[in-house]
Amino acid sequence: MTCSELLIRLLRDTYGVDTVFGIPGVHTVELYRGLGGDAEACGIRHVTPRHEQGAGFMADGYARSTGQPGVCFIITGPGMTNIATAMGQALADSVPMLVISSVNRRDTLGRGQGRLHELPCQQQLVAGLTRFSHTLLDPVALPEVLARAFAVFEGMRPGPVHIEIPIDLFDAQVSPPEQWSPPVIHRPAPNPAGLATAARWLHEAQRPLVLLGGGCIAAPEAARALVERLDAPTVTTINAKGLLGLEAGSRHSLDLGANAALPAVRELAREADVILAIGTELGETDYDVVFDDGFLLTGRLIRVDLDPEQLVRNQSLALGLIADAGTTLDALLAHFPVALSRQGRIRTAATMEALALxxxxxxxxxxxxxxxxxxxxxxxxxxxxxxxxxxxxxxxxxxxxxxxxxxxxxxxxxxxxxxxxxxxxxxxxxxxxxxxxxxxxxxxxxxxxxxxxxxxxxxxxxxxxxxxxxxxxxxxxxxxxxxxxxxxxxxxxxxxxxxxxxxxxxxxxxxxxxxxxxxxxxxxxxxxxxxxxxxxxxxxxx
CATH class of the missing domain: 3.40.50.970 (Thiamin diphosphate (ThDP)-binding fold, Pyr/PP domains)
Structure with a gap:
């Protein structure tokens, strides 16, 4: 089969992609041959936005509402500059997005000959907007490169991945893989000693506070169970909204919502003796939307994140666990078989009353x-x-x-x-x-x-x-x-x-x-x- 046909088969049969967003161009005609023109027969629905930025935002919305990567087919040059803003938003919010683009022929790359849609280097253009960007120079490597992309989506803090394919490779002949099954990826579990220390600190806490971010949204049951057993007021960020669910149609009685920038929640945060932050970057647009650097944590901060660098950003860290949020929530639950009582609901209610939203x-x-x-x-x-x-x-x-x-x-x-x-x-x-x-x-x-x-x-x-x-x-x-x-x-x-x-x-x-x-x-x-x-x-x- 051709490289473009192999790409479509891998997306559909190996990774379960059912929708792609893109605007066809002369450099992607062969890629569209792989789609076959019949969505039912092909198994992949193609949606044509009116601008490549729209394609990126549609892929973003698709990914956020399902947890599955949004996929875009993008033309060389202006298509990539147009989608760059959407990739920036997806990177900032850890949204899985796969951008597959064309690029000029291999023998012309970097030569500055004024070819159609030519950029000096598309890879450099999107380097700061992606988890990685790869130029496919050998069609035989396509299965491996796609596997890398989906390993990022499954195994680390997600974000956009860009794969560019030279236009002379779309119709190159390539043998299909021996099997189409995807690799099974497991995210890391928390270090047992670190987890035990975190549990001990949380047991000893008199005024605990929990901060849950978008990294937790795949594990709502565990998140809700843990905060209830800790009896701890909980900030759920904008990207974690809904994580604790509703009680009698209203906000959960331990949920402070995304109100960390407001005075009453800031006071609660300053008074907290132990803070557990899971899957949140503790960033400005969640905790400091008044932009005065006034969200301060003075207690012992425990952080859980897939990204080790993120553990030491924005607030002073006492204990860091490099681990998956859902796995950690489950593991912590085992340390709290019986719910504690620290007036968490009373403190939450008093804070929400003070906010008077x-x-x-x-x-x-x-x-x-x-x-x-x-x-x-x-x-x-x-x-x-x-x-x-x-x-x-x-x-x-x-x-x-x-x-x-x-x-x-x-x-x-x-x-x-x-x-x-x-x-x-x-x-x-x-x-x-x-x-x-x-x-x-x-x-x-x-x-x-x-x-x-x-x-x-x-x-x-x-x-x-x-x-x-x-x-x-x-x-x-x-x-x-x-x-x-x-x-x-x-x-x-x-x-x-x-x-x-x-x-x-x-x-x-x-x-x-x-x-x-x-x-x-x-x-x-x-x-x-x-x-x-x-x-x-x-x-x-x-």
Whole structure:
């Protein structure tokens, strides 16, 4: 078979890939021959975004909602520069993404001859955006290189991997492997002595605190059981939202949510004598969104992470375990057969009461919005851009399980993420409602992906918060005495544009009209609901 045919077979039969995102180009024609043009016969669905950045964001949303790598086929040169932003977001949030691109012929690489789509070195371009980037120079090596990529996804802190294939290799003849089964990869277990020390410290603690990040989301049952046995207040980061589940439809009684930057949680953190942090980088966008370096841990810090370097970043470490989060949660549980009693629920409740999130002027206008969403679409995956409703949702929203809430306000913090990532999530989880939370500024980066939603018949709600530009930056400028330049934007008629794509559109400026609009979401296509921020705020303040 040809190299491109082997690639498709390996993705499908060895690694279970069922969807790829990409825009065909002259340099990838032979790669598309491997797809065969018939998704049912091939077993892989090809989705065409309107921009390679959209392809990357769709792959990201697909991966976050399932835990399986999102896969992209990308053209040489401009395709790679276009997808670079999406790769940066995936790297920052440890999202498994496989980017397979073409590159110019082997005999022309690095020669600067002005070939079509030529870059001096694509590998150097994405070196800082990937776990690794590899140029395939021998088609016989393809199975090994793919195995390396999926070993990264399975065995270490995940992120994007880039494999580029010279265009003269796509149709090169190559023998298939003797067997198609993937290797079995087991992540490391915690060191027994280190685990015993961690357990002893946690037994002795009077005021324990647990910090759980996105690295834990594959083990929600173990995470919930451990914090309950420790009776410890627990911060669940934005990427870990839903990890502890709900109690009687509300936030778990030990869950502080993603509120580590707020004063009451910071005080609890400073008072903690032992802190257990698992699968979290303790980064700024989870613990210090007010950007004053005010989240301080003075107690003994135990950290668990697959990345040894991450263990010593951001906070002073007392004990580090290089291990898988889920394996460690299970192993720690064995040290706590009986639940301890340290007033954890009382401390959590007091802290949440002090936060008074539903009465905070920054969040209160959004409480009715998310109450309406929870009542109308309780099972929905919420996928957000960087916009006002998402900033509020990071603090307000509780979900019944992981992978039901993610956005681009963490880590890299790009704009334009919400819409295409929501489409990727819907493709991965057609059984669940999906809502894209976007702003009128950020959605313009990737608005064309409405066409993809229509073309693929994706029933996604696009909830568009219209506040007349870049409101967050406007406020920062005002707070720092800077004239509001470049933030008051001309907006198109969003509903007219949506209709032009073949997308249903309506307006909802109060909770009742939002509930009515959500109930009318079509089964075979997207719905755009535009909310005028001023009108909404006026309605909820009455």
């Amino acid at each position: 539903d009465r905070d002027p920054a969040f209160a206008p959004f409480v009715p919005l998310f109450t309406t969403l929870a009542e109308t679409m309780p099972e929905a995956i919420l996928v957000g851009d960087s916009c006002a409703p998402v900033y509020a949702a990071n603090h307000l929203v509780a979900k019944p399980e992981p992978r039901r809430f993610f956005n681009a306000s963490t880590g890299y913090g790009t704009l334009g993420y919400g819409l295409p990532a929501a489409l990727g999530a819907k493709l991965a989880r057609p059984d669940l409602p999906v809502v894209a939370l976007v702003g009128d500024g950020g959605v313009m980066f990737t608005l064309a992906e409405i066409a993809t939603a229509v073309e693929e018949h994706l029933s996604v709600v696009i909830l568009l918060w219209h506040n007349g530009g870049y409101e967050e930056i406007r406020r920062y400028m005002a707070a720092n005495g800077v004239a509001p330049i470049g933030v008051n934007l001309h907006a198109p008629e969003f509903q007219t544009l949506a209709n032009g794509f073949g997308c249903l559109a309506t307006r909802a400026d109060d909770p009742a009209s939002l509930a009515k609009a959500l109930s009318q979401c079509p089964e075979q296509g997207p719905l755009l609901i535009e909310i005028d921020a001023a009108a909404w705020n006026a309605s909820v303040q009455e």
